[in-house]
Amino acid sequence: MTSSRTSSAVELDGIPSSATAWRAVFVDANPTLAEVSLRIRRDDDLPLAVNRQPDIRPEGLPEALAGAPIAIIDHTHLPTEVAYQCKGLRHVVFLGTGARSYMNPEQLAELGITVHTIKGYGDTAVAECAFALMWAAARNFSRMDREMRAGNWLRSDAVQLTGKTIGLVGFGGIAQELARLARGIGMRVIAWNRTPKTHADIEFVDLDTLLRGSDVVSLHLLLTDETRGLISAGRIASMRDGAILINTARGALVDEDAMVKALGSGKLAHAGLDVFTVEPMPPGHLLTTLPNVTLSAHSAFRTPEANNNLIEAALDHCRRIVQSSN
Structure with a gap:
């Protein structure tokens, strides 16, 4: 072989x-x-x-x-x-x-x-993928698509993103591009970075404040010993009820089991995920069975x-x- x-x-x-x-x-x-x-x-x-x-x-x-x-x-x-x-x-x-x-x-x-x-x-490419996952999650497109292909006329209420707050966890080049896109549709943008940063029109806050105050949380961190599992069960519990979680960074930034529980309970309204703890995702993975998840095969940068x-x-x-x- x-x-x-x-x-x-x-x-x-x-x-x-x-x-x-x-x-x-x-x-x-x-x-x-x-x-x-x-x-x-x-x-x-x-x-x-x-x-x-x-x-x-x-x-x-x-x-x-x-x-x-x-x-x-x-x-x-x-x-x-x-x-x-x-x-x-x-x-x-x-x-x-x-x-x-x-x-x-x-x-x-x-x-x-x-x-x-x-x-x-691929800063622009990944930011556009995060943006697309956010829209798909807010509009529940993936579930409606699956149901309609199965012959079911499922109509779903949506989240209007204009006027909502997006919190960017990490503020490198990708997050800066996503901030530009989000501000373009009238979203308020807040951010947290591991080292102090400033950027025009962006309010920087501590991580706990960001999680509590964001309708959408998007992850943009490198995976290190310090960031592994950063979005823990406790931090997910502190997020706004019905928030949307977007991850185009690394799967291991998130406690995947805690995320699955939060999606099942409705604590998280939806997750848009391009990255996972184990890749390729094993067949039958629990995330593939949840209706409020939009999945992408680690392809955010592929343009x-x-x-x-x-x-x-x-x-x-x-x-x-x-x-x-x-």
């Missing part, structure tokens, strides 16, 4: 992997990102191999990398014990900001492996514009790595 995956790699410019010290392997490219990688790579870039089968298992990484010093990783877990077996690996370029969901950067650093992350490539930005940033990392070694 592993050999069939690694044999699907494409080595560019006809340069065998052993012909140069600096080369990279994109170990888990989906068809879209594979095409973007081959299209925007420059002639003077380092050799790049693209594994076109994105479901490679972690234990297949040593063979897939075959001694390459740079691994480009989209979504494959890289346990430290597997990284130890990847002889020659010195750099991991992770396609996004949430590398900690897939590897331990500090442990990899002890092995001499530097983890590079990419910020800002042509964001894909181009993402791969260009990854190649820029590779170029800097080579330049710094000269």
Whole structure:
């Protein structure tokens, strides 16, 4: 199984992997990102191999990398014990900001492996997804769609968002874009950030005040030891009754069991979720059975514009790595 995956790699410019010290392997490219990688790579870039089968298992990484010093990783877990077996690996370029969901950067650093992350490539795309999930949740579109496909004429009352308050938990680039969109439809925007920030027309409050005062709560934090489980059972209980929860950041920011209970009791009116504690979501997961949940398969950033930005940033990392070694 592993050999069939690694044999699907494409080595560019006809340069065998052993012909140069600096080369990279994109170990888990989906068809879209594979095409973007081959299209925007420059002639003077380092050799790049693209594994076109994105479901490679972690234990297949040593063979897939075959001694390459740079691994480009989209979504494959890289346990430290597997990284130890990847002889020659010195750099991991992770396609996004949430590398900690897939590897331990500090442990990899002890092995001499530097983890590079990419910020800002899809701020607008993710913000638009959060915005769409908020609208779908407020209008109950997902449930009406399911019922109508099943032959049932289900009419549902909605939440009018104009004049409502949205609370942004974390205020990086994505949250700033969402704030712009929300203000554009007449929502009041409040925010909390782990470090003090200021921004025109945004009121910054403490987290408890935000949760109590928001009709919609949208999460925009990196996953760290400090933020894991931040939206706990207690914090969900402190939220406004009938609030909408949106998560396009990381599933583990939320106590998923507590969220499910709150959705079942009506404490939360609806959740719009692009991320989950376990991904891919297992078949029959309890969240798939709840009528007041709108689900998206961790695809918030997947637009042509964001894909181009993402791969260009990854190649820029590779170029800097080579330049710094000269």
